[in-house]
Structures are given as structure tokens and as C-alpha cells.
Amino acid sequence: MTTEEILRRAATHAYGAIRGAAPAELSIVLTDDMRIADLNKSWRGKDGPTNVLSFPAAEMPGAATVLLGDVVLARETIGREADAQGKRFADHLSHLTIHGVLHLLGYDHESDSEADEMEALERDILKDLGIADPYDADRFSHES
Template structure:
């Protein structure tokens, strides 16, 4: 069965990657994980509302991951949803002096790893997750997202 990635744009698409880019990044991060993925690109208000409702933090964030858990005994081929805040991603790319496309790729990879069960609640988990993100970014031709750019 093909693995589908659905992209929803809740903001104007200017400066935001096309669905083909999102699909490529999702597919790179799957590494055997199956199921469809929905990516919703949102503004700061929607991101803040979701971050507040699900994480108790009343501010917009770059990416939120919602792993799917279907009802017991009912097979559903859905891995989960990612909600990515376009203004936050753009601001973070600018502030870090990084290419915007690479920042988008990183947020998709990061979110996908959460859908696959990775986390960064402690130093050991964070190191493992960051190492995998860095390797995936390199496979896609992007620089290490955790190094500081050199002038």
C-alpha cells in the first residue's frame, strides 16, 4: 500500500515548500514506519492554540507532532499529524542565519521522528534523536541543524 502524505496550507503558500518537498522529507524519515501522514502548515495563532491545548504552553512553536492511536481492534493506516508554524520556521531560519528550505526539512524530520516514537526528554534521548536528525539532514544534502554557522 502506498504511503500517503497530505499537506494542508492554512496560510498563504508564498515561501513555503511545495507538497513534493514535504513528501520527500517524510519519506526519508519513515525508515520502515508505515501509515499516512498529514502536515498542516499554520499561522502563529493556530500554533499557539494547539500548543496551549495539548502541551499547556501558550505560545506558537515550530512543530507539533500528533502520533495516531486508533481505536482498539480497528486497523487504520495512519502514522499521525504534524502541525508546522510557518512564521516561526521563517523566524528561526533568519535568526540562525540558515537556509529556509533546510529549516523546513529539519522540522519535518524532527516531527516525523516524534511520530516514530523518538523523544528528547533527557540527554540520552536528545543525543540519539539529534544524531539521527543530523544524519537524515546530511542524506538530504543539508547541513547539521545543531551546529552554529560560521561567518
């Protein structure tokens, strides 16, 4: 499966799990650590790279297609994390794509209850894709 197919499959499943088949658009950018570190600093005030950032689009009432926003993924960070956690790159990329899309759909993990809800959705979507639970500490070297 190509990287584009992995991204499309993960995003489609994440969106479909929440909104069904309603038409929607989003952009997914795969970038390097330097670029995502710049975005992380500019938008979140945090130094250094992160694995995924989500930028929700403004609502456009009456639009035929929902514009969700942008998901930006750092290929280098994701690769390092996958290696350190004993995960396949494609599986970790899928998980973080799903995570980013859920943020675009309004989910967050600021509180424990929000984190529990978001993680449960991620687990269900990943299971549907045949991908192991990324939060199973017994299965992987570290939790993601």
C-alpha cells in the first residue's frame, strides 16, 4: 500500500466512523521535522517537532461539501516513534492520521474523560482497519 493509500484509508475510516458518508474534504501534508517544528512554535508556542498537528477549517454554512481543515504529519518523528515503540510505520501513520482527523471533527484530549473518549474511538477505528491497539502497553515497547 502506498503512503497516499494509507493516509486516504485512515482518514476515510476516521471521518466515516463519526459522520458517515457525508461529503467532506481535508488536506493531509506529510512534512519533515524542521517544518513541523516551525508550525508547532508558531501555532502552539511549543519548541521542537511533534508527530501531528490539526488545523480545523472555518465553518461554511450552506456548502455542499464540508471542509474539515488540514492535518500535518511529521514523517521523521513518526518513523522514530514507530521504531522506538516497535510498531510498523504504516500502522503508526494510520493512527496519527486518525488522531488528526478526530481533532478536526472536534475531539480533544485536554481532560482525562476527553482523552478516554478519543482513545476509544481511535481503538475502534484502528481495529476496523486491522491495526493493533496503539495504547496496549503490553504489546508495544512504549505507549504512543
